[in-house]
Amino acid sequence: MEEKNINIGLFDEDEIITPERLSQLLVDKKYAEVKLHVQDLPAPDLAELFSELDERYHSLLFRLLSKELAAETFVEMDSDLQHALITRFTDRELSDILDELYIDDTVDIIEEMPANVVKRILKNSDSEDRAIINRILRYPKDSAGTVMTTEYVRFTGDMTVADALLHIRRVAIDKETIYTCYVTGKDKRLLGIVTAKDLLISDPDIPLTEIMDENVIAVHTHDDKEEVAMKLDKYGFLAIPVVDSESRLVGIVTVDDALEVIIEESEEDFAKMAAITSASDTPYLKTDVFSIWKSRIPWLLILMLSSTLSSAILGSFESALPAVLVLFIPMIMGTGGNSGGQSSVTVTRSISLAEIEFSDLFKVFWKELRVGILCAITLGVATFAKVMLIDGLLLGNTAVTLSVSLTVALSLSLTIILAKIIGAILPLLAKKIGLDPAVMASPLITTLVDAISLIVYFAVASDILNL
Amino acid sequence: MEEKNINIGLFDEDEIITPERLSQLLVDKKYAEVKLHVQDLPAPDLAELFSELDERYHSLLFRLLSKELAAETFVEMDSDLQHALITRFTDRELSDILDELYIDDTVDIIEEMPANVVKRILKNSDSEDRAIINRILRYPKDSAGTVMTTEYVRFTGDMTVADALLHIRRVAIDKETIYTCYVTGKDKRLLGIVTAKDLLISDPDIPLTEIMDENVIAVHTHDDKEEVAMKLDKYGFLAIPVVDSESRLVGIVTVDDALEVIIEESEEDFAKMAAITSASDTPYLKTDVFSIWKSRIPWLLILMLSSTLSSAILGSFESALPAVLVLFIPMIMGTGGNSGGQSSVTVTRSISLAEIEFSDLFKVFWKELRVGILCAITLGVATFAKVMLIDGLLLGNTAVTLSVSLTVALSLSLTIILAKIIGAILPLLAKKIGLDPAVMASPLITTLVDAISLIVYFAVASDILNL
Numbered sequence: 001m002e003e004k005n006i007n008i009g010l011f012d013e014d015e016i017i018t019p020e021r022l023s024q025l026l027v028d029k030k031y032a033e034v035k036l037h038v039q040d041l042p043a044p045d046l047a048e049l050f051s052e053l054d055e056r057y058h059s060l061l062f063r064l065l066s067k068e069l070a071a072e073t074f075v076e077m078d079s080d081l082q083h084a085l086i087t088r089f090t091d092r093e094l095s096d097i098l099d100e101l102y103i104d105d106t107v108d109i110i111e112e113m114p115a116n117v118v119k120r121i122l123k124n125s126d127s128e129d130r131a132i133i134n135r136i137l138r139y140p141k142d143s144a145g146t147v148m149t150t151e152y153v154r155f156t157g158d159m160t161v162a163d164a165l166l167h168i169r170r171v172a173i174d175k176e177t178i179y180t181c182y183v184t185g186k187d188k189r190l191l192g193i194v195t196a197k198d199l200l201i202s203d204p205d206i207p208l209t210e211i212m213d214e215n216v217i218a219v220h221t222h223d224d225k226e227e228v229a230m231k232l233d234k235y236g237f238l239a240i241p242v243v244d245s246e247s248r249l250v251g252i253v254t255v256d257d258a259l260e261v262i263i264e265e266s267e268e269d270f271a272k273m274a275a276i277t278s279a280s281d282t283p284y285l286k287t288d289v290f291s292i293w294k295s296r297i298p299w300l301l302i303l304m305l306s307s308t309l310s311s312a313i314l315g316s317f318e319s320a321l322p323a324v325l326v327l328f329i330p331m332i333m334g335t336g337g338n339s340g341g342q343s344s345v346t347v348t349r350s351i352s353l354a355e356i357e358f359s360d361l362f363k364v365f366w367k368e369l370r371v372g373i374l375c376a377i378t379l380g381v382a383t384f385a386k387v388m389l390i391d392g393l394l395l396g397n398t399a400v401t402l403s404v405s406l407t408v409a410l411s412l413s414l415t416i417i418l419a420k421i422i423g424a425i426l427p428l429l430a431k432k433i434g435l436d437p438a439v440m441a442s443p444l445i446t447t448l449v450d451a452i453s454l455i456v457y458f459a460v461a462s463d464i465l466n467l
Numbered sequence: 468m469e470e471k472n473i474n475i476g477l478f479d480e481d482e483i484i485t486p487e488r489l490s491q492l493l494v495d496k497k498y499a500e501v502k503l504h505v506q507d508l509p510a511p512d513l514a515e516l517f518s519e520l521d522e523r524y525h526s527l528l529f530r531l532l533s534k535e536l537a538a539e540t541f542v543e544m545d546s547d548l549q550h551a552l553i554t555r556f557t558d559r560e561l562s563d564i565l566d567e568l569y570i571d572d573t574v575d576i577i578e579e580m581p582a583n584v585v586k587r588i589l590k591n592s593d594s595e596d597r598a599i600i601n602r603i604l605r606y607p608k609d610s611a612g613t614v615m616t617t618e619y620v621r622f623t624g625d626m627t628v629a630d631a632l633l634h635i636r637r638v639a640i641d642k643e644t645i646y647t648c649y650v651t652g653k654d655k656r657l658l659g660i661v662t663a664k665d666l667l668i669s670d671p672d673i674p675l676t677e678i679m680d681e682n683v684i685a686v687h688t689h690d691d692k693e694e695v696a697m698k699l700d701k702y703g704f705l706a707i708p709v710v711d712s713e714s715r716l717v718g719i720v721t722v723d724d725a726l727e728v729i730i731e732e733s734e735e736d737f738a739k740m741a742a743i744t745s746a747s748d749t750p751y752l753k754t755d756v757f758s759i760w761k762s763r764i765p766w767l768l769i770l771m772l773s774s775t776l777s778s779a780i781l782g783s784f785e786s787a788l789p790a791v792l793v794l795f796i797p798m799i800m801g802t803g804g805n806s807g808g809q810s811s812v813t814v815t816r817s818i819s820l821a822e823i824e825f826s827d828l829f830k831v832f833w834k835e836l837r838v839g840i841l842c843a844i845t846l847g848v849a850t851f852a853k854v855m856l857i858d859g860l861l862l863g864n865t866a867v868t869l870s871v872s873l874t875v876a877l878s879l880s881l882t883i884i885l886a887k888i889i890g891a892i893l894p895l896l897a898k899k900i901g902l903d904p905a906v907m908a909s910p911l912i913t914t915l916v917d918a919i920s921l922i923v924y925f926a927v928a929s930d931i932l933n934l
Contacts, residue, residue, distance in 0.1 A: 011682050011683055011684045011685070040682050042682075042684065042702055044701045044702055044703075165667065168667050168668075169667060169668050172664055172667060172668050173668065178663075178664050178667065179646050179663065179664075179705075196645075196646065196663055196667070197639055197645050197646075200632065200635050200636060200639060200645065200663070201635075201636050201639050201640065215478050215507050215509075216478055217478045217509065218478070232726075233723070233726050233727070233730060234511045235509055235511055236511075236723045238646075238705065238722075255705070255722050255723065255726065256700070256703045256722065258726065259699075259700050259722065259725065259726055259729065260700070262726065262729060262730060262733075263700060263729060263820075266729075266733040267816065269737070270733075270736070270737070270740075270812055270816050271812070271813075273737075273740070273741075273812070274740075274808050274809050274811075274812035274813070275805050275808065275809060276809050276812070276813070283817065283820075283822040283823075284813060284814070284817040284822055284823060284831075284834075285817075285822065285823055285827060285830055285831075285834070289834060289837045289838050289841065290841070292813075292834070292838045293838050293841040293842060293845075296806075296809050296838065296842060297841075297842055297845055297846070299805070300802060300805055300806060300809075300842060300846055300883075301845070301846065301849055303801060303802065303805055304798060304801075304802050304846060304849065304850060304853070304879075305849075305853060307797055307798035307801050307802070308798075308853070308857055308858065310797040310798065310801075311794045311795060311797065311798060311858060312862060314793065314794050314796075314797065315794050315862070315864065318790060318793060318794065319790070323785060323786070326781065326785060326793060327778045327781050327782050327785065328778060329781075329796065329797070330774055330777040330778065330781065330796070330800060330917055330921075331771060331774035331775075331777070331778060333797060333800075334770060334771075334774050334777075334913065334914065334917065335767060335770065335771050335774070337804075337913075338742050338766070338767055338770055339763075339767060341741050341742065342741050342742060342743050342763050342767075344741075345737055345738070345740070345741035345743070346738075346741070346743070346751060346759075347751070349734065349737050350750065350751040350752075353750075355750040355751055355752065356750075356751060356752055360752060363752055364751075364752075367751075367752070367756060367759070370756045371756050371759045371760050371763065374756065374757070374760040374764075375760060375763060375764055375767060378760075378764055378768075379764070379767055379768065379771060382768055382771065382772075383771060386771070386772060386775070390775055391775070391778060395779060395782070397782065412771075416767075446801065446804075447801065450797055450801065454797075
């Protein structure tokens with residue numbers, strides 16, 4: 001890292017107090033010094049510090065923080081830590097923290113807590129918040145409703161720019177963003193959008209209805225949160241309004257939540273494509289060995305068991321198969337797996353990015369068929385040459401005849417075409433029947449393609465070599 | 468889609484004019500009607516419309532747009548379309564468009580254009596912009612300098628809140644964001660940050676130095692752009708300042724650029740892990756078959772050729788190998804590949820998310836060794852049982868003896884441990900020598916693990932079965 005020059009006066013992560021030094025200060029009861037060290041730390045760094053600190057100092061350190069910083073830090077902690085702290089909070093303390101939190105953050109916390117803690121949180125929220133929390137908790141999993149924030153700035157259609165600026169002054173402190181504000185009618189129906197930029201550069205006496213943008217792009221509470229995030233990205237918004245089925249404004253999704261959604265979903269997809277059951281939200285080095293094992297073992301077991309299919313197919317043909325053909329089984333199975341993997345990852349990501357859906361099935365089939373044929377021809381020719389020249393001539397295997405090379409090349413070509421089609425179609429089918437397309441990607445398709453490639457190989461071999 | 472209810476008064480993508488209707492209106496010279504249909508469209512949708520419209524109408528439609536909308540739409544187009552339009556622009560038109568663009572967008576466009584077009588763009592930029600563009604173009608690939616914007620709001624330390632608001636009114640129109648503003652000294656050194664929210668809720672007479680946040684988190688021009696994006700996400704910023712080696716403010720990276728970076732880099736990683744040479748920025752259904760073929764064939768060829776290694780190993784042991792052991796080759800190779808893939812994807816993503824670096828090599832090794840041993844024991848036991856019960860008893864293969872099952876289970880266990888370590892270490896080594904860790908993930912590691920698993924299998928078999 002060549003960062004040493006840039007930190008004159010700027011925040012430097014390397015200057016954060018170490019957990020060891022911090023515990024020492026706490027043990028020595030040097031609380032004033034502790035406060036000095038932590039009061040200017042950004043909440044995410046402070047949360048990291050908590051996770052590295054021995055658990056017995058958590059409540060003490062937490063109580064030394066200002067109410068605002070304590071709440072901000074609490075939001076950034078992982079759920080185990082939050083749970084442990086809540087258990088030690090008095091009702092008074094819990095209620096104070098909840099007062100400081102944005103409702104969408106409270107909901108995020110609630111979603112990770114066991115039932116008894118959820119009850120305590122709801123009991124200690126004020127009744128208005130409780131009603132909103134309960135409504136948000138009823139939205140379908142992964143919908144816009146679950147990631148939206150209900151604290152936004154709302155203007156009415158009769159306000160002027162000056163009224164609006166005055167209103168912001170009064171309420172801004174409690175709102176997650178003031179940079180996109182919403183103009184609604186009496187029935188809470190969305191009329192238009194006004195940005196803080198518009199307000200700052202407009203004449204104070206103009207009515208809002210004159211400067212607001214009426215061409216509002218909104219999402220529905222039940223829309224998929226990843227689609228919402230992609231929409232924010234597409235239009236470059238800082239926030240997007242969420243409306244209910246009567247076009248009434250019920251919340252907004254802000255760009256930082258969208259960023260979280262996209263990172264989370266990508267990591268989920270990466271994990272699933274690598275046959276890992278769940279993406280951990282804990283960094284790799286901090287995840288314990290047992291958790292990693294637990295997330296990796298289910299698919300390894302399933303895939304190991306499903307390979308019985310390949311073994312069985314191999315078993316029923318093996319005696320008829322010339323020994324030389326066995327040599328190319330890894331190549332044919334490997335190339336089939338790679339070809340299928342390419343298609344499935346491409347299609348799965350396109351589904352995730354909301355570029356294709358089930359109704360595009362035929363278009364996808366037609367595209368992959370053509371790509372498959374092109375790849376099959378290229379690799380077929382290359383494989384034929386490679387088997388003849390490298391395996392036959394160079395490695396001097398006399399069993400490699402013209403018809404053996406032809407058998408291998410032709411089997412490989414057919415396998416590629418089939419693998420590409422299966423790899424592309426399966427994720428779409430999975431999506432249709434409500435399964436996660438990403439689970440269909442690489443490993444599961446590889447197992448299927450393994451079996452199919454063996455059948456193709458034996459079929460071609462028995463035709464060409466008259467087994 | 469159950470969106471039909473929410474579009475009362477809101478923007479509806481389904482109501483966008485079709486390309487067919489639009490061409491008809493252009494052919495009929497009904498330009499007023501065309502303007503009516505396109506003038507309120509968001510730029511990203513308009514850019515999509517261009518890509519679906521026949522090329523011969525592009526210049527005509529483009530000239531019907533207001534200068535501002537034309538520029539916004541131009542930025543959203545893919546580079547082929549931009550290139551075709553620039554070729555048809557007069558110097559006057561090109562210069563008008565460039566005037567409307569933010570410099571970071573101009574740089575993005577330049578990076579995709581051939582040399583002669585770059586020359587024309589630079590010639591038609593004003594001299595101040597040209598100097599900035601040239602400086603940005605010199606920053607290293609994928610660095611913060613290449614994604615930052617140079618149009619931000621800068622205050623000096625002697626201003627009051629009222630001065631600052633007045634300043635915003637004057638300059639806001641040309642700035643990408645006014646929501647995070649920067650206070651600098653005379654030498655352009657960064658002193659602190661003021662948000663528009665702070666300005667709006669503070670007393671107009673207070674000096675900025677009193678409300679600014681001096682604990683500034685900044686990045687360096689040469690920092691990796693993905694690390695910068697992750698930092699924006701970590702701290703939930705709308706923008707992060709970029710400073711040079713003398714701590715002078717030279718630009719900012721905004722959250723929408725960070726979102727782009729994260730989406731782009733994830734797609735790049737997905738592509739590489741699936742043995743695809745490059746992620747297309749064109750949606751799947753719009754990418755032509757030949758381009759897809761071109762991005763998929765190189766790795767398929769390389770992996771096909773590299774499987775010669777497995778074939779050669781198989782060839783040199785095969786004659787000594789009892790036929791029954793051949794049946795389990797797909798299972799051992801498959802499980803090895805899956806185990807290695809799990810580790811390599813996990814480690815590669817952790818590198819991408821800046822969670823681990825090369826110096827963590829030993830920690831990663833130690834973690835994967837323990838996870839590997841746990842997985843090896845679990846799967847070893849399961850495999851032994853499965854081979855004995857399913858392949859032996861259920862499928863009635865009399866060749867499956869106790870020592871055969873033991874050979875298979877033990878080989879599988881050793882392969883898993885080796886695969887996990889190789890899968891975790893190779894991406895870190897790749898990063899160290901300046902290669903892309905993602906390329907090391909799944910497919911390449913699978914090929915390597917294939918070869919290793921065969922050697923392990925034969926070694927174990929010859930020990931236990933005394934071949």
